[in-house]
Amino acid sequence: MRVPTSIVFFNLFIILSVCMNSIHCEKENLDKEELKSQKLPPCAACKMLINSFKEGLEKTSRGKFEGGDSAWEEDKLGSYARSEIRLIEIQENLCKKIERGETQCHSLAEELESLIEEWWFKHQDTHPDIYDYICIEKTERCCPKDHYGSTCTPCPGYPDKICNNNGKCKGAGTRKGSGGCLCDKGYIGDTCSECASGYYESYKDEKTLLCSACHAACDGPCKGAGPKDCEKCASGWYMIEGKGCFDIDECLKIEETCSNNQFCVNKEGGYTCLTCDKACDGCTGDGPDMCIKCTEDYYKKDNMCINLDLLGRKRQEKWARYLTYFGLCVATCIISQRNVYAASIIGLLVSIYMTVSEYMIAHSNAQHAMDILGLK
Template identity: 50%
Template sequence: MFLEVFLLVAFFNLNSVVHCVQSKEVLYQKKFPPCKACKVFIDSFKKGIEQTAKGKFDGGDTAWEEEKLGSYANSEIRLTEIQENICTDIVEGRDQCYSIHEEYDDVLEEWWFQKQNDDPDIFKYFCIDQIKSCCPEYHFGENCTPCEGFPDNICSKNGKCKGAGTRKGNGKCLCDTGYANDKCDNCAEGYFQSPKDDNKLTCSKCHSSCDGPCTKAGATGCTKCRDGWIMDDNDGCIDVDECTSSKSPCKTGKFCVNNIGSYQCLFCDRSCQSCTGDGPDMCDKCAEGYIMKHKRCVDAEEESRKQYLNFTRYLFYIGLCIATYIVFKKNIVLAAIIGAAVSIYVIMSEYLDPHANPRDIALIQKIPG
């Protein structure tokens, strides 16, 4: 038995390990667009530069080594140390990172030994100028064309340039919510122009009651009202309370609840055939098997049973009282004992019985002590 449990646990653990390995392999093989992949590669290279920033030659005599071999900062040894660990910190797209390293290793070495002093931005040199995977910021397409509004007013500062920073895209403006036109220099339908900023157009959303365009904030700015609202000369679009109409918009067995700009139909209590609200006390008409009592629908069968129990209980009390009276005629002491017992029984039945009728209890409580 122990061996079986051990093998079962080992099997599940092995399964978990295999699943984990397979998941990592999927992430390693993930492919990014060319510019994104180049950024991932360069970020890994920059991380290697940071990790070796405090490095030095391992011979022990640093001054002599730097005099004979040159500075460690720009040395081949440091580059080799960086290249040995490049892409190892990458999970998503690791295989693609290795491919870029293998294909453009000579470009990296050229920058390291010849260009880094004159062109210290490795991303610009490698991804933009040499392998041409990316474009400068706010440029797009194969020829790195400037985006609309370059440099200070890209898409009127209310949108993004499609393909910006890559060799892809068409440079068209992708407008932020609420803005429209090719340059994002106008308010979209359902938005109005707020007090104009000195530097950019600002559009704000129309009131929820507006159908289409509006001229200003609030319900008074609507040119047309949505369904569920009606135009008022003074207050603009006001909510229509559908639930106050002479005929309920809801089917039988449901009641109407007004919402802002709309309404909702909810089911009546199960004791109601029709109703004006939630609960058995809101019934207009009782459902089959229920009767109206004290302005609420109650179970007819249960009510009949209660009436029967009340009737028999009162008869029993009357019988006890008559019996006490008869005994009283013959023996006062015995009658007093029986009378006290009857009183205790009645009180316990009416006050402590959880099934007792609350109205009956209220009546008993009003009897002077």
Template identity: 45%
Template sequence: MDADGRVCVQDGMCWSWPLVSALVLCSLLSVGTVRTAPCQTCRRLTDSFIKGLERTANKNFGGGNTAWEEEKLAKYARSETRLLEIVEAVCDKSDFDCNRLLEQIEDQVETWWFHRQQEAPDLFQWLCIEELRLCCPPGHYGPECTECPSGPGGVCGGLGRCEGEGTRLGDGDCVCDPGYSGVLCQDCAHGYYREKSSNHTQPPCSACHHSCKKCTGPQDNKCLDCKPGWILHSNKCVDVDECGTELARCPSNTYCFNTDGSYECRGCDQACVGCMGSGPARCKKCARGFRLTGAKCLDIDECSERAIACPGLNEACINEEGSFRCECAEGFIRRDSICVENLPPKWTNSQLLT
């Protein structure tokens, strides 16, 4: 704080208004200029300011003699005290962009509060669009607030949004709603058709059958062109069975499973080495630990077929799908790769006395 009571946050940058506490100002470091602040930050700031107006609408100075204060200190509604209360709560402490912008526009905020409120009650319009030129009016975009492309129904025909609308950014191109395309979103996109209308209004675009790329109606027999994985036959898109052709490319130990408009490569059963379908009955060859029994690859029970599946002393054989394992028999535990009897520990006299 300098000799005049101003709060200084940088060399040569001091603030005279008492509306922002020194604690808040010291956390703000100005980067760039006001014009680099995005429209959304200004919108967020002004929206929060309006909420502050509503929050303090029924407040007063809070002293012991409100009538005297209103007479001598001017009305609370337009007072510096109320402005201070609002400004201190406008930005969250973690919102750096909002705090930075607030730091840079203190003169404009003061001007609007004390001199422009009545003639310009819309703070966002006056501050963000007209004064700071960070935003554009609805239906406009870009640095010069160029008018968005419009047609029947409004901006982008009412069937899309103008890229950058309301901001100083964007190229103004129409981003159409699903089902629509064209400069003004007046055409039906691929996979959609124009419904018939009994009046003079332009009917909406509706989705074709899921197999159609182009169509004249919603039924599967109204197709004009098909999506990949389908072939047109008598105005109907018929699924291509890639699994019955050379179109499918599946890695080893998988099989081809046909789906609508495509196919999937699914894993073979664990009993198989290569397969022609799901399950142990479609194996090309049985995997290790399995044997062809009838038409299926079934598990080999090594524990019953091998004379000594587990050669270790006091070991038991446990059969598993496609394999087996050796465990210590009941009452035994493994120590140093040997199954020994699981006996309780023996205590010496010295251990018992301690």
């Protein structure tokens, strides 16, 4: 028995879909495994573990002993807030919500388990922040905020003007990095204390330096915000000595800037080319009144290019009108089968409507043609 081709193709489609889905799932699993096995730098890994521990603290912050008489249990077992039971609940859920570096997190949790327990039972009062106790003080994996390097050296400008508040200290908070300043956009210098080329000092006092961008007319340094403050003009601008930079009007040479059937629009530092109206064969601006010549099927009247098809409607408009008339006639015929008199009246009205409509359309087209051709 011959199997229909449609069934063969359907089965092939099912097999292909299953294979594609299997490949997709396998790729997703590989991606997840890669994320889990990724290794973070020592400080980032320690911070990841402690953040997971803090999430556990928040989750169990309203917990209590599971027995029926929690007051009796707290009296006998001590406060739940610092109990071993709560610690175990937190440790059991460590690293579970972490995607990147989960394997490293679990390994680090085992390595630092005794330190975490030591903090939990002995040092919560003296070291309220477990991050400072574990990551900075005990394991020396991280540095305090705005410190860097193996000896946790203060960043430039510490404590209140790190890189003059215009950049970031490289390696801040870790045992790595050079401590150099990575300046924000618009600032340069070892401590981000100067304005970069293309920027000027818009404000400066003993504590603050603000650099603002020069005007678009400037190529490089400037003394202020306007085009008159440029030391050199950018492309698309020209310099008048003592007055600053002025925009070049590229559209004065339109034949050299835009292609055929486009017109030029000048803008600061450049220009753009836009397509002419569909009525135009070359133009100086937008609209059918800006044509140099009219395109095929258009006629110039009073400096405007107008469609020459004035002796009747477009073909699709004619078809729409005739189909409407046909529909009215069919409706009249259907009504006549039930009530001849009503159909006669409706038929008369439809005939009048069609006659008047055609007369008005013809008169309108003729008048329009005469106006365009200058005939009265």
